[in-house]
Each structure stands twice: as structure tokens, then as C-alpha cells.
Amino acid sequence: MVVHVNAATSVDGKLASRRREQLAISGPDDFARVERVRAANDAVMVGVGTVLADDPSLTVDDADLVAEREERGAPPQPTRVVADSNARTPPDARVLDGAAPTIVLVASDAPAERVAAIEAAGATVVSVGDERVALPAAFGELAERGLVDVMVEGGGELIFSLFDAGLVDELSVYIGSTVIGGRDAPTLADGEGFVENYPDLDLTGVERIDDGVLLRYDC
Amino acid sequence: MVVHVNAATSVDGKLASRRREQLAISGPDDFARVERVRAANDAVMVGVGTVLADDPSLTVDDADLVAEREERGAPPQPTRVVADSNARTPPDARVLDGAAPTIVLVASDAPAERVAAIEAAGATVVSVGDERVALPAAFGELAERGLVDVMVEGGGELIFSLFDAGLVDELSVYIGSTVIGGRDAPTLADGEGFVENYPDLDLTGVERIDDGVLLRYDC
Ligand SMILES: NC(=O)c1ccc[n+]([C@@H]2O[C@H](COP(=O)([O-])OP(=O)(O)OC[C@H]3O[C@@H](n4cnc5c(N)ncnc54)[C@H](OP(=O)(O)O)[C@@H]3O)[C@@H](O)[C@H]2O)c1
Ligand SMILES: NC(=O)c1ccc[n+]([C@@H]2O[C@H](COP(=O)([O-])OP(=O)(O)OC[C@H]3O[C@@H](n4cnc5c(N)ncnc54)[C@H](OP(=O)(O)O)[C@@H]3O)[C@@H](O)[C@H]2O)c1
Structure with a gap:
């Protein structure tokens, strides 16, 4: 099981503005790299905050990358989680x-009618945890379904929980050359x-892409 | 007048934990670099939030750097602002x-007895702005005193205001290989x-220092 977190931030660490509006932080070369990372993984995961804010499709759109997946016997698209x-x-x-394919991880307290609506839309709903999705159990459920390489x-919010649970193996962050600012920006x-025991990462790569820089870490 | 902002953050853009406790984000080589930047400037500026949280001295401690300043006819220490x-x-x-030497920039609404206490402690108090320090006027006052190269x-909070006012010329950020996390961390x-017109920076340097990376930008 390998969990690879990938995101793009401004120089000040923001994912978006305080309005949580999506913003083109990176450029075409980094977009292409993100597609390649997606294509290399069994699953692509986000928190529901990202679904509500950005409504992303999380699919691999490049036909060559889809063909490569199929050549190695993988399904055409990674599973969305x-x-x-x-x-x-x-x-x-x-x-x-x-x-x-899409898996929605819920907690056992999730309202049944909303679970039913998600299932009716064609997704698989997996219940892990009581009030909140229990991430270690969630990755266990994914692994049982053959989803062992997971891109986040x-x-x-999700990324912090993953670090807090010690579940992140690799982190790549594209730092775009802008400032977003804002105490309340994500x-x-x-x-x-954290207030102690800060995760100690190992910087494994520094690469200029578009007009920013990609930092890679082992976690 | 050149305004150079320098700071150290975690990979997630945090200056400190949500408790606002100081944290060794960088290592000895970056500390030495920061001292050299301090020594190269006429003034070193912070917001009062940093004074209250960290109680920094903001002095150049390396005797060689002090001697170099004196050789070029500068006062031994940059002015603290x-x-x-x-x-x-x-x-x-x-x-x-x-x-x-220390200059405390206040607004005209600042309580007279606290201003008097700061003056009694030996600092120069300069009033610029009504309710909040007006930064463009503040830099004008500094320039009139011969303080034209200013490190921040x-x-x-101060750094955002400087970007908002278009006053930053150079930014250097040391990104330490840790995650601090926290919605409420600085x-x-x-x-x-910003929610539009995000500052467009120019990445001019990428350098590995200690176990992190220093990014330099023209602003
Ligand atoms: N620049 C980029 O690369 C990038 C990438 C993604 C998102 N974004 C931006 O990030 C913002 C959304 O981020 P976000 O932090 O608000 O949302 P998020 O991390 O996508 O989702 C957070 C939500 O996930 C749910 N969740 C379920 N289990 C969780 C767990 N164990 N730990 C943490 N959360 C869990 C929680 O809601 P429940 O409690 O209801 O389950 C939580 O509120 C948007 O502005 C978006 O534009 C940017
Ligand atoms: N890692 C690093 O490199 C580094 C460096 C410095 C600080 N820190 C950390 O940063 C935290 C402090 O940061 P902070 O953002 O709270 O404080 P800050 O930026 O140092 O100071 C903010 C305060 O400055 C005053 N100020 C006066 N004029 C201003 C203006 N025009 N715009 C903005 N502020 C103005 C405001 O108080 P008034 O309205 O009362 O004037 C404001 O609350 C601490 O946790 C510290 O450890 C880390």
C-alpha cells in the first residue's frame, strides 16, 4: 500500500482563496504530470470538501495514458474515492x-437516504468508522478491493488527518509563484x-516546472 | 528603497504551530544566511504579533558581520522596526x-501612556496612520532616516499587508521538511x-539548505 499525496499551493501554502474557489496555481506541464500520477495509481482520493468546492472529475483524460493502463491490465480509469x-x-x-468507478467512504452515522441517493447514482458506498471516516480502516477496505496505490x-482537512494517522508515504507539492494570503484560506x-511530534519528511526532489517548483518528499 | 521579506515555513506554509510557539523550522546554515541578510540591511522589521509571540532580539550576533558593517561605514547593528x-x-x-536602535511604528490612536513607556525604554516612536500603521507612510519615514534597505x-499579518500594498520587492522563503498543520496556525x-489580482512573483532561485529548500522570488 502506497499513499501519495499531491497538491498545488501558493508560496504561502494555500490550496485556494478564502472563498474556496479553485485557482489555476500550476501550469500545463504540472497538469500533465498530475495526470501521469493519477494514471499510475489504482485510486484517486479526495475529501468531500473538495467535491463540494471544486466538483472535480478526477479522471485520466489523456487517451495515451488510458491505453497504457489497459496495456498493463489495469482498468481504464483509477477508482475515485x-x-x-x-x-x-x-x-x-x-x-x-x-x-x-467511485467509492464513497462514509461513517455509520451517515443519513440512510443520502447514502441511498449516492448508491442510486452508481457509486459503491463503504461504511468505515462511526462519526467520521476511519482512515486506516478505509485503506484496509481499499486494499481488499485491490486498490493499493492511492493518490490523494x-x-x-483530509491531508492533515492522513499525516496525523501516519498514513502518508509520499508527498509532492507544486508551489506556484503567487501569494493567496488569508487567515481563513485552506x-x-x-x-x-500538530503542536509536537511534527512529521519529519525527507526532501527527495526539487524540480522547476512551469513558473513554479515541485518539491517531493518521502514521509 | 528595497523591501526584502524573509521567513521560514513548513511544507504547508505555516510560520508556527496554532499555539504560535516558535519552532526550529530551519537549521544552522539557514540561520547563518538569515544573519547575513540582516547584516546587509539598514533595518529589520517585524509586526508586534511576532514580538509578543517570540520576543526576538533581531540583532546581528556574528562579530565578523558586525565588523563588515562598520567597515562600510554602517552602524554596527541594523535598526529594529x-x-x-x-x-x-x-x-x-x-x-x-x-x-x-529601535523604531516602534504606531498609529495616532495609540494610548499615550504605552507610547511613553516604549520611549522610556529607549526606542523612537513614530506615528503613521490613524487606527493602524500606514505602511507606505511608514517606509517613507524610514527612508527619511536613511533606512532604505529593509528586511521584514x-x-x-504584516507580510500580507505588505503584499496587499504592493510594497514587497523580494521574498525569500525557507521551506523546512516538516508539516505543522492547523486551520488556525499562522x-x-x-x-x-486575496480573492483576485493575486501577486505574480518571479521565481529567481531554488537552493537546498540544511534539510529543506530556499525559494527566492522577485515581486
Ligand atoms: N490546490 C490543490 O491542489 C487543491 C486540491 C484539492 C482541494 N483544493 C481546495 O481545497 C479546498 C477544500 O479543502 P478542505 O480541506 O475544505 O476539504 P477536504 O479535505 O477535501 O474535505 C474535508 C472533508 O472531508 C471529510 N472527511 C471524512 N473523513 C475525514 C477524515 N478522517 N479527516 C478529515 N476529513 C474527513 C470531512 O467532512 P465530513 O466530516 O462531513 O466527512 C471534511 O470536512 C477547496 O477550496 C479546494 O479548492 C485544492
Ligand atoms: N517562521 C518564521 O520565519 C516566523 C517569522 C516571524 C514570525 N513567526 C511567527 O508568526 C507568528 C506571529 O505572526 P502574526 O501574523 O500573528 O503577527 P505579525 O505579522 O508579526 O504582527 C501582526 C500585528 O502587527 C500589527 N500591525 C501594525 N500595522 C500593521 C499593518 N499595516 N498590517 C498588518 N499588521 C500590522 C497588528 O497589530 P496592531 O493592529 O495592534 O498594530 C498585527 O496584529 C508567531 O507565531 C511567530 O512565531 C514566524
Whole structure:
């Protein structure tokens, strides 16, 4: 099982503005790199905050990358995974459009009618945890379904929880050459935050891409 | 007039933990670099939030760097400058210890007795702005005193205001290989945050230092 977190931030660590509006932080070369990382993984995961804010499709759009997946016996698209304790994913969200398999991770407290609506839209709902998605159990469920290489694309709440649970193996962060600012803007790692035992990462790569820089870490 | 902002952040853009406790983000080589930047400038500026949180001395401690300053006809220490609208700098703060000249920038609404206490501790109080320190006027006052090369060492509230006012010429950020996390932890640029017209920086340098990386930008 390898969990690879990938995100793009401003120089000040923000994922988006305080309005949580998506912003083109990186450029075409980094977009292409993100597609390649997606294509190399069994699953692509986000938190429901990202679904609600950005409505991403999380699919591999490049036909060559899809063909490469099929050549190595993989399904054409990685499975999309949403961490969504209360089943808040809207039934008309792009991740439920059927363009790729989708698993919505919920907690056992999730309202049954919303779970049913998500299932009716064609996704598989997996219940792990009581009030909130229990991430170690969630990755166990993914592994049982053969999803062992998982890319996480955000947002900051999910990424913090993953670091807090010691579940991140690799981190890549594209730092775009802009400042977003804002006490309330989402950052790469939000949540409660650490006050001790800060994760000690190992910087393994520094690469200029577009007009920013990609930093890679082993975690 | 050149305004150079320098700070150290975690990979997720945080200056400190949510407890606002200082944290060794960088290592000895970056500390030495920061001292050299300090020594190269006429003034070293912070916001009062940093004074209250960290009680920094902001002096050049390396005797060789002090000697170099004197050789080129500069005073032994750069002038310390605190942006402190309400004169909240404690009279026993290190920046008021007399080890270097200090200017405290206040607004005209600052309580007279606190202004008097700061002056009694030996600092020069300069009033610029009504409710909050007006930064363009503040830099004008500094320039009139011959302080034209100014290093800003944080924190995130002051840095955001400087970007917002278009006053930053150069930015250097040391990104340490750790994650701090926390929705409420201070970041490199806090304040209200931009929602449009994001500053467009020019990445001029990428250098590995200690176990992190230093990014330099023209602004
Ligand atoms: N620049 C980039 O690369 C990038 C990438 C992604 C997102 N973004 C931006 O990030 C923002 C969204 O980030 P976000 O932090 O608000 O949302 P997020 O991390 O995508 O989702 C957070 C939500 O996930 C759910 N969740 C379920 N289990 C969780 C667990 N164990 N730990 C943490 N969360 C869990 C929680 O809601 P429940 O409690 O209801 O389950 C939580 O509120 C948007 O502004 C988006 O534009 C940017
Ligand atoms: N890692 C690093 O490199 C580094 C460097 C510095 C600080 N830090 C950390 O950063 C934190 C402090 O940062 P901070 O953002 O809270 O404080 P800050 O930026 O140092 O100071 C903010 C305060 O400055 C005053 N100020 C005066 N004029 C201003 C203006 N025009 N715009 C903005 N502020 C103005 C405001 O108080 P008034 O309204 O009362 O004037 C404001 O609350 C601490 O946790 C510290 O450890 C880290």
C-alpha cells in the first residue's frame, strides 16, 4: 500500500482563496504530470470538501495514458474515492458521473437516504468508522478491493488527518509563484494541527516546472 | 528603497504551530544566511504579533558581520522596526533592550501612556496612520532616516499587508521538511487574503539548505 499525496499551493501554502474557489496555481506541464500520477495509481482520493468546492472529475483524460493502463491490465480509469462521513456528496457531482468507478467512504452515522441517493447514482458506498471516516480502516477496505496505490489530491482537512494517522508515504507539492494570503484560506494541511511530534519528511526532489517548483518528499 | 521579506515555513506554509510557539523550522546554515541578510540591511522589521509571540532580539550576533558593517561605514547593528499600531510592545521586550536602535511604528490612536513607556525604554516612536500603521507612510519615514534597505522577518499579518500594498520587492522563503498543520496556525501570508489580482512573483532561485529548500522570488 502506497499513499501519495499531491497538491498545488501558493508560496504561502494555500490550496485556494478564502472563498474556496479553485485557482489555476500550476501550469500545463504540472497538469500533465498530475495526470501521469493519477494514471499510475489504482485510486484517486479526495475529501468531500473538495467535491463540494471544486466538483472535480478526477479522471485520466489523456487517451495515451488510458491505453497504457489497459496495456498493463489495469482498468481504464483509477477508482475515485471520496472521504465523506455524512454522505454529503451531491448525487449530481462529477465524481458520480459514471466515467470511472467511485467509492464513497462514509461513517455509520451517515443519513440512510443520502447514502441511498449516492448508491442510486452508481457509486459503491463503504461504511468505515462511526462519526467520521476511519482512515486506516478505509485503506484496509481499499486494499481488499485491490486498490493499493492511492493518490490523494486534497484538500487540507483530509491531508492533515492522513499525516496525523501516519498514513502518508509520499508527498509532492507544486508551489506556484503567487501569494493567496488569508487567515481563513485552506492550506495544504489544516485540521487541528500538530503542536509536537511534527512529521519529519525527507526532501527527495526539487524540480522547476512551469513558473513554479515541485518539491517531493518521502514521509 | 528595497523591501526584502524573509521567513521560514513548513511544507504547508505555516510560520508556527496554532499555539504560535516558535519552532526550529530551519537549521544552522539557514540561520547563518538569515544573519547575513540582516547584516546587509539598514533595518529589520517585524509586526508586534511576532514580538509578543517570540520576543526576538533581531540583532546581528556574528562579530565578523558586525565588523563588515562598520567597515562600510554602517552602524554596527541594523535598526529594529516594529509595526505596532496600539503600542503593545512590552517595555521589557528584547527589541527594546538597547542592543540596537529601535523604531516602534504606531498609529495616532495609540494610548499615550504605552507610547511613553516604549520611549522610556529607549526606542523612537513614530506615528503613521490613524487606527493602524500606514505602511507606505511608514517606509517613507524610514527612508527619511536613511533606512532604505529593509528586511521584514514576519509575521504573516504584516507580510500580507505588505503584499496587499504592493510594497514587497523580494521574498525569500525557507521551506523546512516538516508539516505543522492547523486551520488556525499562522501562515506566511495571513490577513484577509486575496480573492483576485493575486501577486505574480518571479521565481529567481531554488537552493537546498540544511534539510529543506530556499525559494527566492522577485515581486
Ligand atoms: N490546490 C490543490 O491542489 C487543491 C486540491 C484539492 C482541494 N483544493 C481546495 O481545497 C479546498 C477544500 O479543502 P478542505 O480541506 O475544505 O476539504 P477536504 O479535505 O477535501 O474535505 C474535508 C472533508 O472531508 C471529510 N472527511 C471524512 N473523513 C475525514 C477524515 N478522517 N479527516 C478529515 N476529513 C474527513 C470531512 O467532512 P465530513 O466530516 O462531513 O466527512 C471534511 O470536512 C477547496 O477550496 C479546494 O479548492 C485544492
Ligand atoms: N517562521 C518564521 O520565519 C516566523 C517569522 C516571524 C514570525 N513567526 C511567527 O508568526 C507568528 C506571529 O505572526 P502574526 O501574523 O500573528 O503577527 P505579525 O505579522 O508579526 O504582527 C501582526 C500585528 O502587527 C500589527 N500591525 C501594525 N500595522 C500593521 C499593518 N499595516 N498590517 C498588518 N499588521 C500590522 C497588528 O497589530 P496592531 O493592529 O495592534 O498594530 C498585527 O496584529 C508567531 O507565531 C511567530 O512565531 C514566524
